[in-house]
Amino acid sequence: MQFLQYFAVFTQIIYGSDNHLNVTGSQIAATSVDSETATILPVDIESKIGVDFDITATTEVPLATNSIIFDNIDKTTDYLKKFTLPSLPYAYNALEPYISKQIMELHHTRHHQAYVDNLNAALQGHATAFQKADVKKQIELQQVIKFNGGGHINHSLFWANLSPAGTPAASPSAAPQLRDAIEERWGSYDTFKEKFSKALLGIQGSGWGWLVKDKNKGILSIETTKDQDPVIGDRIPIIGVDMWEHAYYIQYLNDKASYVEGVWNIINWETAETRFKNLTSLYL
């Protein structure tokens, strides 16, 4: 355990006392592995629906070894926690007509799974490089950890801040305190919605839009992050929206404005309110 903690601090992957993954910033750009085409582990979806939404669940499933850069590393890092794909808190078709079943299924079982697999592989590779005191390899893997760890964090947050249209959670009235804070910050809910939508549509390339709260000052703001950069540091993610093309293309094609318009019907305001109120529980 001591070694794990030392390793964790060294690699800037912090396993906090509440066991939530927290990837910090300041990770250096180097090389990358693909996250979209990893071998997909079988996921028993039906049995997972309704199970607690826990991105920190561990598993005995062996690590994917699809990434070429990890092929020659021996795997003697049994102490490492392995991240698993969280189950969705609703069925794949539950967000229709705003997000199609086909998108949700691909997005969850392929894209998110690939981030999880590549994160596990990168952490394992990093641990091995650490044991061998191979600093170059560790630095090289930082960007891989950032990208895939970010992908895992972001998608976990995203699934939890969506809710089927028409459910009580999908109404902004499920977030009374957050709504007050939004009105205080932007004058009205509609102005906030307009500004958030504009930020989402202004993203150049792949990325995410976020409603965030500054942990110290308590101030709300709208942010965008590129690729899979997660919201970190003093900023608490309240609502995240995936603006990668894979999030909408099969259904909306190039009409991303309609996707953004649709997403407003399926925001989980209960989750948003919880994140807004509970500043210590960042990722659940």
Add this chain to the structure above:
Amino acid sequence: MSLSNLRARLLPSTVRAVRVASTQATRAKHTLPDLPYDYGALEPVISGKIMELHHKKHHQTYVNGLNDAEAKYAEALGLGDVAKQVELQALVKFHGGGHLNHTLFWENLAPKSSCGGAPPSGILASQINKTFGTYDAFKKAMNAALMGVQGSGWAWLVKDSETGGVGIVTRPNQDPVVGKLRPLLGIDAWEHAYYLQYENRKAEYFGAIWDVVNWKAAEKRFAA
């Protein structure tokens, strides 16, 4: 405005900006170039639906965005509003880059029935062999670069205009290849380029696209 002028514009040069301002009144708007083949001509490698959306919607949006950004830029120049000019440069870069990149990309492709997929020849082929060993090794390196793009972007075979050698670079989003590097062959790694047909299996798309690469276009650029 020609592509080379546009590329020059993307360089951070005050001198060029002033020259552009003086020609503002006569400056023609950018237009969507015609494809040199039918939308369905690259099937089964790239579906007709992807080609049509990619050309008519995505590329057109970059053309419109570029014209719009340039019009606003001209206005800011007229007002001497430097802050606004700097702010607009990001839009010119994104939409201008999108227009440049896609224009190069369409020319980089050809149906199999034409010259699509025929391997490179002449001096370009020898430069590729010199750098990568073999054409297959080059394709492998290019595919690895494409797979490594995190998010949206492009991979390019480029010529170093100082040494005459070739190499592979990647660019995020719509950043174009500018400066001493000359783009010879670009592959679009945005999800819109393949998702309708290949979904998340982008390695399949990168593997298949070599069957419709037009090396004649790359050779022409290499010789230019």
